[in-house]
Every structure is written in structure tokens, then in C-alpha cells.
Amino acid sequence: MSELGARASGQGRIFQTSGDQYIEEHHHHYDAGTGGPLFGRQVVPPAPAAPDSVRMPLVGRTPGVLRDREELRRVLGAAVAGPGGEVHVVHGMGGCGKTALAHWLFTEAVREHGRVGFWVNASERMSLRAGMLAVAGDRGAAAGELAAAAAGQRAASDLVWHYLDQSPEPWLLVLDNADDPTVLEDGAWLRAGGRGTVLVTTRHATSALWNVPGVRRHALGVLPLDDAAQILCDLAPDAGDLEAARKVAERLGRLPLALTLAGSHLAHQLLESWSMDEYDRKLDEESTAIVDRGASGYGGSQARHLVGRTWQLSLDALAGQGLPEATTLLRLLSFLAADPVPLSMLAPVARGELVLDGLEPALSAGQLEPALRGLLDHSLAALVASEGERCVQAHGVLLDSVRTGVSAGQRSTFAEGAAALLEGALPEPGVDSPDARGRLTLLTPHASALLAAAPGERTGTLAVRVVRQVFDSGDYAGALGLAPGIADRIESLLGVQHPVALEARDVEARALFRMGRYPESEALHRRVLGRRELVLGPDHPDTLRSCFGLHQPLDLLDKDEEAEGLLRRALEGQRRILGADSPETLLTWALLPEVLAQLGKEGEFDAEVRALTAACERSLSPDHFTAVGARHSIACGLWMLGRFQEAEPLAREVLADRIRLQGRDHPLALSVMYLTVLIARDLGRTGEAVETLKEVLERRERVLGREHPFVTPDRERLAAWQAEVQL
Template sequence: MAAGRNTVPAQAEKTGGLVTISFAGHNRAWAAWLAGRLERHGCQVSLQRWDMKPGDTVRQGLSDLLLSRGTVLIVLSEWYFRLGPRSHEEWNTALRDLVPANSDRFAAVSVTSAALPSAVASLGAADLWGLGAAEAERRLLARLGITADRSGPAAGDTLGGAAGPRFPLEQPEVWGGVPRRNTRFTGREDLLWDVHQTFTQAEPGAGVLTLLGLSGVGKTQIAAEYVYRFGAENYDVVWWVRAAERGTLREKLAGLAPALGLSTGREYGERLRAVRDALRRGEPSPRWLVVLDGADQPEDVHDLVPGGPGHVLITSQNREWAEHNSSLIEVPVYRRHESVAFVRRRAPRLEAVDADRLADALGDLPLALDQNAGALQDSTMPVDDYLDLLGRGADVESGLKVAADFQMTYYTAFSILLNRLREDKPEAVDLLRLCVFFAPGPIPVRLLRDLPIRDLPEQLRALMADPLLWNSALAKLAQWSVIQSDPQDTEEDEPVGSTEVIQMHRLVYQAVRADMPAAEQRVYSQVVRKLLAAADPGRPTDTRLWPRYAEIVPHLEASGALTSTNPDIQLTVLNSLRYLYLSGEYRVGLRIAELTTASWSEVFPPGHPRLWDLVHNKGNMLRALGDFTATEALDRQAYETLRAERGDQDLLVLRAANGLAADLRNLGRYDEGLELARRVEEGYEQLVGPNDALTLTAHHNTGVTYRLLGRYQDALTVDRANLAARRELLRERNNGTLASESAYAQDLRLLGQYDQATSVQERNSEIHRVVMGPDNPQSLRAQHNLVQCYYRSGDRQRALELLTGLLERCERVLGDRHPITVRVSVTYATFEREHGDLDRARERAEFSLAHYRRQFGDAHPYTAGALANHGLLLRAAGERQQSQIEVEDALASMTRVVGPEHPWTLGCAVNASAARNFSGDPESAADLSRTTSLLAAAVLGPQHPLTLNARISLASDLRNLRKRQEADKTEEEALAALAATLGPQHPHTLAARSRTRPYWDFEPFSS
């Protein structure tokens, strides 16, 4: 460490050099002063704001600094180490690793008396804290090995002409009304820089900027931080004025006269005129800043805004400042990492996860975070209990910790705002009350306007009937930053403005609701429920209407729709559940189904059809999430109860049976599933006819069951006919038709018709992407089918390119344990084993095997298939003995669960015969290969790729038994068939020609 302290950086020569100053935004004034002094002594200086993001590492950040040329001068303070935030341990490790090895590149100055990480000593910082300008400059130059230029200006000179920025410990000559600096100020770096750049680029006389935002968003704190951060560098006069009232503003501006040394009379009107004239002329300095804090009534005070070469910074909730020649910068709530960092400074007893939860509960509003975190810090209440109070909307106002410079709670601030709106524009408050019975977040304006006037309460009819009054109320809320109104992208068939959305902060919701009597809450919530029902297009299976349901669903719970007894609203809830299932929003759907069940169970008697509707939707969600055991229990109870009450020929019974059949398929009980699926088919044909959508769905499910049973030709027959029927009834782009087309392509592929399957599936996958979106679960299944088509047809490169992105999307959209993701992961492991990284393949294969064992146990075909794949991976890794054990176990297990003639069993047999051959048991291998080839020919046909691969395996076994004549004949026939069926250049054909032993990979099917 001592070496670092005494080393003079190589680039800092006696008359200057290249210097990069790294500083925290809080210390901008120091960085500017240091740069000014170094430039006076011949250095070329660049400023680099240190900005650690949550995902960055300290080591990487310091390493990046070394990419600059010359000396890296770090301005040390506690703020430098707060960013991120990062622990002192991480800082110490990074400093110890990088600084000693680069001691000729790093230098530092310290501008704080606070304790810093111990390894900072390696930087050998010059201590500038508490010094005068001259001594601080001497120490700076000495640290960098620069000889002072005696002819240069004194260190304390200010930039009346061009001496440089003011010394940071010296305030501007005129300084008044500025609040104390917030020692817990957090984040806002980009916003502060935007303010600085706006002023820097402003033309003379046009330097007026308004920080605009909701009460409590931190406008005043940002303005104060700007003053402290840039004041010493840019201004000789800084004057802060509370500007809520015109009289106060006039008086405080007039108070600047004596500070500027103006000779005026005693009347403050005369002093005000003198001040405005002096500022306009830039006397005694053109470098002035006036801050008008809380100027929420621009119509009252805009004429008092000073003009001239200086700058005016305004904080306001009112966007009308844009009409008075002011630039606007909107101040948003904190970003989440800023919220967490701020809360942990305000309440050190909170862990990061609790700070995150508090930020979420309070919508990242800085004032609410400050007051609630302060209350938590001073309280012994467990964090969970406090968050529970906030979640229930409990009154915590009395315990909030208010600051000395803002002595009201955010509750009070919002109440004042609502009272102001009520006096100014009562219709705006009516609109606001309507909005708060939607959910926090975007509210499509269309939803607010669709209800007929006759269905509205008296107080809303005038507002809804008069477009001018409506737009005026909307504009007033936007003017006061209560709402944000954003036009969205408009579809070609949408009228202009029909996709506009409005949104407000969730704490505004709470304040407005708390201000409403219970009777009015009931009236307004009922209106919102009717609005949602009116917006329901009534066709959740139509993908073109999904955007409408996406607008409705977020507001079901907040509006009270889930507890409504209105039949129209209940139908909207059920339609929304159907949409959520089809669009792949399973977890949201499950939550809504459970909440609705709890409510409707108290409204309807047991056995009511509405309750069975909920059971059906809940079962769909659980099944889609892979909870097959729970779904089977739910559906079996529904089926048996309904069947006992209603008999077999009933639509509710058939629907329950259809769900139960799906559960049986997923649990590997294919024969039971087929029997029930056929019963459902027959029932629908009798009740609704052969061409009804319900009947076609039943046909589709029968095809799925045939495919799982290995009856690929039967599946093809069903799916081909069903595809034609669905195209006729539902049209080409319906999601049901697309599912049938994908099933048809899968049947073709499983029957070895790879080129035809690929042609069908390429088109199908593209239409899925366009119609349902690339991340819809049905689209993901279609893409997985296309991957397999490419792979089986021999186009391995296209398959791999598509598969990599598909797996990433499945994990992101569905999670790594979703059934679709696991199926894709199985395929990915196969690709990696053959063409990529064996370690990655093993990780994936072991994950899939463990997942299926945990989900289904060992007596399930998916577990046996995953074991077979894992055995092949062990063979590739050279673990032959364990590989043979696993492929034999897979064959035995698959035989038990699906029978000896199932294609999956035959595939396991191909792998097992190879294992026996490799282990020196050619007789057993040959017997198994011969049996397998005969069974495959009988089940799949003599030209099927699996049959031909079994024949190639048999030829290899016969050759090992020295039966060359039979081996050659068998091989020659199989090769000719492979070339004719798949093509002479197909990987299977080439492998067989080179006498590479064939193998079989298990592929889980969609159930």
C-alpha cells in the first residue's frame, strides 16, 4: 500500500499530461474544479461520471477506467462507494486486485471525512477536505507530480472572465433560500444531466425549465441537488423562492435586491422591478439561477419569471408551464434499484428484499418511500406486518415520518390536490373516481366511453354525453400530473384516438377511494363492471379479439367483477378465463379462477352450472401448468358427480369427461384416455352434431391419444379429416384449425414422411407466429414441431438455429419446468449430444430425467424415454457399463408401460441391441434386432425409418456373428430403402452406408 501512496502516475508529467477524472455525480462540483485547475497547468482532462448499475461489478468498472489514456484520478467520497450499492468487501477486493498492479495509472483525491473502504489506502489519495483553495490545489498538483506554473492565476480566482469553476467549498457570492442538501439523495443521475444539458444548450433569454410531476415525486429534491451539484461551477447568483403564492413570490424575489447590491427604495414593488431589470441585463453577473419551487399556478405567476442570460428552474405539478415558454422535463417515480437503495439508506434495518417489497407496495414514489421507511426505521413492527397493513389499505398516516422541509404526509398532499381539482373542475374528480375502480396501470379510454348513457348514474351522464366536457376533464387531470395520457399504436381498422390509455399512480388511487363515501364507491364500481361487460366482444377463441380481452382482464378484480351477481358480468369473467387459457396466461387465469370460486361458492348453490364452469377453467389452467395429479382429481370428481346427477348424454358431463381424458393422457394412462375420448366423441355427435366445434375438438383429442399410443396411421386419418372439417367451419387462421394442421404435420413426420411434414409445418409455424404471437404456448409447440421436422429431414443446421432461440423463449415465457419447456429441453440435449457440448447435453438430460421422475415416477413412458436418452449420453461420454444398464432399464420400463409393439418400445430396443453388441453379446443383440425389425415392419411398415434402422442394426449384429451373407443382404436391402425413402444424402443413409450403428432418441409428445 505504501508503494501506491508514493507513486507518481507516469502520465502526469511536470507540465501536465492526460487525466481522466472519475467522480460520483454528487461530487460534480469537485470534478469541475479539479479539471479547471489541471487544465490551467497544461493537462488535457476528461470527466467520467462513475455510474454503477445493479448488474455491474466493481472490478469491471475499475478495469473499464483503465481503458482511458493517461492518469485516472478518482474523486473519493462516500458517494463514490454508495452507487450500486456495493459492499466494502467487494470494493476492497477489487482495489487490492487492480490498483497495485496499475499504480502508475491510478491516483486519487479525497473530498470527505467519512470512513471509506480500507483498501482505498492503495490509491494514496491527497486529502483535500476542509482546506482552502490554494492548499487544495497544491496537494492536487503534488499528488500528480505537476510543477505549479507560478505565472498562472491564483487558485481562488473565479470565472468572471475565464479563471475556471469556483472552489467547491465556497458558495456563489449571492446565495439565498436554498434548502439544505439531502444527504440521502439517491439516483436521478440521467435526469440531473438532462437539466444541465438543457440549460447549457439554451439560447440567451430562453433558459427556463420546469420539473414536472406528481406531488411527492421528488421535484424539489432534484432541484436542490442540481443547485449543489452545478451551482459552484456555473453560477455566481443562486436564489431559491417558494412560489406557491403570487404575493410570496413577489416578496422573495424582491429580497434579492440587497443581495445584488441594488440601490432601491423601501417598497418591495420597486425592489422587484430593480431585481428583474438587473437579472435581465446580467448585472452584476450573467451567471444567475433562480429556482421557483412549487409554482403550481402558472397563470398567476408566469409574468414574474425573470428573463435574461441566466436560468430559471421551476418545480410544478402543472404542465401549463409549457404554454409560457418553459421547457418541460417530466419527473417519474424512482426506478426500482433507486427505490431499494434509497429505502436502505433511510431504514438501514431493512434487507434489500424487504426494501423491494416496500417499493412495490408504494409504487416507487419517493415521498411515500421516505415517510414509510422512516416509520419502519423508528418502529419495532415486523416488516411483514407493516407491508400487510399497506396491502390492506390501512391508515398508517399517523405513524409516518415527515421531514422538516416538507411537513405534510403524502396523504395530505394528495388531499390538497383533490380539493384543488374539486374547486377548479368537479367533472375531473368524477372522472377520477371512475378511474380508481379500474386497476392501477393503463386504462384504455375506450373502456370508459362504451357504456350507454341510460346505464350511467346521474352525476356521470353529463360528463359522458358531452365530448367537450369529457376532454376538458381529461385535460385538467393531465395538466395537474394526476394522470398520464398516452396514445398507443393504432391498428389500421381502429379510429384515431381509440387506443389512447390513461394511468395514474397507485397511491392516488388510494387517496381518491379514501375520499369517497361507501355509497358512492358502490355506484362507481358498478359502473366500471358494466363498462367491462359492455367491452366484452363475446368471442374469446377469436385471436383478433385478444387485445380487447387483454384490456379487460387487469380490471376484473379491482372493479369487483369477480364478486358480481350480474349474469352479464359473470359471463365476461368466464370469457376472460377462456382467453387467458388460450393465450397462455395460465397463472393469471388460475388466480382469477380461484378468487372467483371463493366468491361464487357463496352466491350459487352447490352443483350450479356456473360453479362447474369454474371447475372446468381451473382444471384447464392446472393442466397447462403441468399439475396433472391435481387436475385428474378435480376433473374426476366433477365427472363422477355430474354423471351421477345428469347421466351420460349431457354437455356438462361430456366437458368434464373431455378434461379427465386429457388428464389420463398426461399421466400415461393412454388406453383409459382413449376409451373416454371415444365416449366423448360419440356423445357430442349425438347432442350437437358431427360438424359442431365441440365435436371437432373431441376428434382432435382422439387423434392426440392415437399418437400417444403409437398408432400413427390412425392419428393421421383422424387429423386429416378433422383439419378439413375445421378449415370449413372455423377457417384457416383459427387457433383450432392451426392446432389440427400442426397435429397433421406431426403425424406425417412420425410416419417418416419428413419432406411433406416439413412443408406443412413451415407454413403452420409462420401463421401461428402472425396470428397468435411468437410466445404463445401453441406457437411454441408449433415451432418445436418444426424443429423436429428439420431435424428428421436432415437439415440439422436450421433445426439447431431455431431450437436455440426456442428454448430461451420457453424458459423466459413459461419457466424451465413447464411441460413445453421440458420437452424442448429434451430435444436440446439430443442436439448438444450429437453436435455440441457434451457437458451441456448431460446437464439438460439429467434435468429432464429428474423432472419426469419427480413428476410421474418411474412407471411413466416419459421417464423411461428420458432414461433411454440419458443412456445414450453416457455411451457418448464413454461410460459404457452404466449406459447399458440404463438403456436396458429403459427398454424394460417402456415395455411395461406401453407394451412391446409401441414405437417407443421399438426405439428403446434399437438402443438396447447396440448396447448388447458393444458389450460382447452379439447373439442377444441379433435376437433383439431381428424381433425389433419384424415388429416395426408390422406396426409402422417395412419402409419406415425406424424399421430400416432396426434392419441396419440387425445387419451389424449378423456381421459380428460372422453371418456375412445374410448381413450383406439385409444391409443392402435396408440401404436401398433408406436411399429411396429419405434420399441418398440423408444423415441416416450416410451413417448406415458408413456402418455407423443407428440409435433412437425419445421425443415427448404434447398431450
């Protein structure tokens, strides 16, 4: 110690002088393996600290009962019961239960099969290296050997595997959280050992490291619904029954981490005591952000143990690999539903046809595919097939938490980007084909989800367009399932008299009519018509559409004269406003012959048919929806007037057109098929009518439902006609 009381440590020195002195000292620092200093001994940096244990699973709170996974447990159980020499890789999204499965296998191997169990955190190089060297020490490596390996003076992985291969006891080595496969690849840490089994858990699904001989891959997904619900009941048995647990489990996407946190929350409440039903309502009100409140009861606040943060580990890793755009893409997807998103919906961005301005980080055309590949590689999304299209799909809880993390300043930008993607993917209005209906089936959930995530006029207008196209495609039950909720949300945002809200109610009223709920359809159409007259005026095209819509339930409620008056009002107004030959005017005109036939106005019927036929031939192609509809209406009118011989060939022509253009199960195809049944019966061909009616009945039950008003009369008519044929 100097007179000043200073003390040197390590290689430091104290200089004490009197008078004027000049001292110059040079320090040279060398990393291990760089050749060392020219003079004196080499200074070795300290080795990474060894883990507290490699003989115990370092998983925080020990998982409870492991639900499901029977087949995978059978395969892994057989591996630790056998001679060894296998490598198994379990991959899946964060929170799907990979570590819980590894913990189960570790316990099984140690307790049931007498294996030595080793558990190493493989999430980063330092922890992997320290853990593996500790394994070597456990298997007999000398202190000098370990020091040399730690100092870089001998190959560390060779040392570890030498002692594992020489182990007198069989073993199981778990390499947990190996989400960056390069950590294992650098240094060749992943090998198969003759006396042991290796289990790797990872979020990375597609690494080339998993495709080498001797490695078996196992994808881990979410739980079946009943098993997911049982986890909640296991953790919070007093919070509700299995049925209530099923609702919460489905809302949480059956993700084990989310279920565990939710169950922990329900079981450890003090000031509040929510039931599972109340928790389900809270999820609707506050989204899945409330799930992480269960972390304190679960015993962990690390990012991996929180649904709101576990995904960020993967996104940070992707950003570190030069793919910050993966975060942008996932944020875009988070404004859509947790349903398959067609890759064709993203393709315009990749081709440079659609530029999404203002996103942070920016998503350029050239970076879309690498960003998507990054999400797939890290199990943040998966490729699936749906409706004959390749799609990408992400988990709902993941999407909820990612969307919650989007800053307030960026939310509208991402919502607009998602709306642009969705709008560009929709079929053109008026296109009704099996392919278009399949595309609508894929896109419809995203319109509703986008409206819920970013409510506003833009997203409301888009949602109404989608539900209108669903209706026009013939999916009347689907349209009726969507329209009321969309209309309610838009009315709460924009008011009941806003044109977008009125359009949503118009679709709802038309769907009610097609589903046979005529009084409800009439009442809603009258309400919409009154509001449109008040807000838009009597001659606005939307008001005239309401006149057309209202005439339909009135027609089937035997209010024929009022129906005719409304239809003529719509037709005359459209001729003035839209033009006599516009497709919409012709569509309204196309239904007039049927109304005239119902009223017995045969002379007017014939005159209108001649004029309508000429107008359609002049303005429309034969396959145009309105042209086909006009021929359908004329065939119906001919049958109503008792002109069966004229009606039959036209009805069969229309049936062939409907089937060719819209498919055999389309409700309008079934309508004209039923018309051919009635014509055949009236022409005395009851046996033929019975056989066709059987097909109509079977298809209507499947398409419209057994409770549709058409179905019961069809069934009664079929029974009566069959009895006639048997006499």
C-alpha cells in the same frame, strides 16, 4: 372617548345625542386602482403579508440525501455555475421530489457558487406577489416603491425584475409549487434575468408558458429501484436489509414522498416495531393508506406532504377550472391496475357508445377528453406507448389513495363502470391473432386489479373470462400465473362449487397440462369434474368440457383407454346438447383421430377422419380454429400410424396456417413445426430435421421456458441427431 366609553377606530365615528335625532351616514368603499373616492383620500387595502424569509427554502423538514437524479443535477448544477440567464422548469406528479431537488440546487448555488438564493412560494397569487416583492426589497427596492407596487400604483413584476437585473451579485430564484401557471403568467412574473437562474417546480406538464424561448423543461419521475430502496435504508436502517427495502419500494411505486413517509414511520415507531417485511405485509392488507402515518415523524401534515391528500390539490384545481369530471375519470382508473390503460378502452365513452350511469360527478361523452387532458396537464397521469397502443398510466400509490377516497355508496357504481370499460375492450372470444394477444397483454392486469378492488361475481366472471382468453391465446405460462390466484379469491367469495370458481380451476388445470405438469393437471381436472357433476349434472356443457379437459393429461400419462372413454363421453353429450355441427362439438371430435391412432385403431381412424373432414368443410371456414386443429390432429395421427408420406404435406399445410393465423411463436405452431421435424427424420432427412429442431428448441425455450418437459427431450434428441449427421 365618548361618555359611554366607546372608542372609534380607523375612519369610524361615535355619535352621542340627547333627545330625538335622525342621522344618515353614507360609506363608500373603493378597491385599489378603481379611480378612488370623489372626496378625501383613497383608502388602500393592506398588502399581502410578506413571507418570513425568501433567503431560506420554506420546505418544512430539510430533505436528507438526494438519491439518483444525476443527469438532471448535472444540468442544473451547470446552470448555477454559469453566467445565468436561464429558466428551468421541473415538472412531475405530486410527491416525485421536485421540491427536494430544488432544495438541493438552492444549497448548491448558495454554498458552492456564492449565489444569493431566493425561495418563493408560487402556489397562489398572494404568496407569489408577497414573496417577489420581498425579493425586490432584498435587492434594494425602497419602501415607497414597494408600497406603490403593493397598492397597484406601479407594475409589481417590473419593479422586482428591475432590481433583480441590477443585482450586484448573481442569484438563484426558486418558484416552488407553481402548479397553476396562470399565477405566473398574470403579471409576467416569469422572466429570464441576466445575472441569475430561475428554477420553477410544477405539477403542470404542458403549459404554453413552459414552451417560450429560454425555458428548458425537465420531467421528473419516480426513482430507480435501488435508489428508492436506499432511501428507506437511510431513514430506517434498523428496519431491514436492502432486499427487504426493495420489496417495499416497489410496492410504493418508488415515489419519493411515499418512501420518505414510510421510512419515517419505520424509524419513529414506539408501541409497535415493524420490520420492512412486516410493513410490506401491512401494505397488502391495508393498502397505501398506512403510508401517511409517517407524517408525524416526517414533520409535516400539510396536504402536499401526505400521499392521501397531495393529489387532491390538483383535482381541486381542475374542479375550479370547470373540470370536476377529471376526478370521476381518475376514480374510474383507480379501480384498474397501475399499468397502461389503452386509450381505445375509453374511446366508446367519448363516442357516446357506452354510457356510464350513476357516476358522481357525471362523465359525459363530451367531457371525457377534457378530463383526460386535465389529468395529463397536472401530472396525475401520463401518456405512454405499450404493445403498439397509446395508453394513459397513473401511479399506483395515487390510484390507491384515490380509490380509498371513493364513498361506500359510489364504490359499486365506479367498479361497474370500470368493468364495462374493460369488457368492451376485450377481443372477441375465439379471436387469436398477434393483435388480439397484444391487447390481452395490456388488459389482463386490469382484470385482476378490478377483482381485488371490488370483489364480487361480476368482477370474478370478468377476470375468469380474461384468463381463459389468455390461455386460448397460447400464453400458457401467463394463464397459469393468473388462474390460481383468481380461483382462490373467487372461491373465498362465492364458494368452491360456484360455477365461476369451477371455471377458474378448469383454466388452471388446462394451463397445468400445457406447461407439462400432467399429474397436477389430472388431479385438478378430476376435482373440477366431480364438482361439476354434483352441482350441474352429468350432461351440463361445463361437465362435458371437463371430460374433454381430463382426457388430455390422461392421454400423455399413457392412460389411453380412459382418455378415449372421456373424450367419447364428451363428444356424445355435446352432440345431444349442443348439436353435431356446433364448433365446440367439432373441436372435441377433432382430437379423436389422434387418440385412435395412439391406440392403433387405424380402421376407426380412417372412418372418423372422413366424417370429421366433411363436417368441418360443411360447418366451418378453412381458417376456423377448430378446422385447423382437426387437420393438425389428423396429421399427427397419420404420423403415429407410420403413414409419413400422407402426413408430411398435411403437416406443412397446417404449419403454414398456424404461422399465418397465430404467429410463428405460438405453442401450437411450434407443436406442428415439431411434427414436421419428426416426419422429416422418419423419411430419412435427418440433416433437415436437425436444422428445424434447432429453431423449435430455441423458440420453445423462449416461449415455454427452459424447464418445460418438452425442452429437455428436444435438447437430447438434437444432440443425438447431430452426432448421427457428423458420422
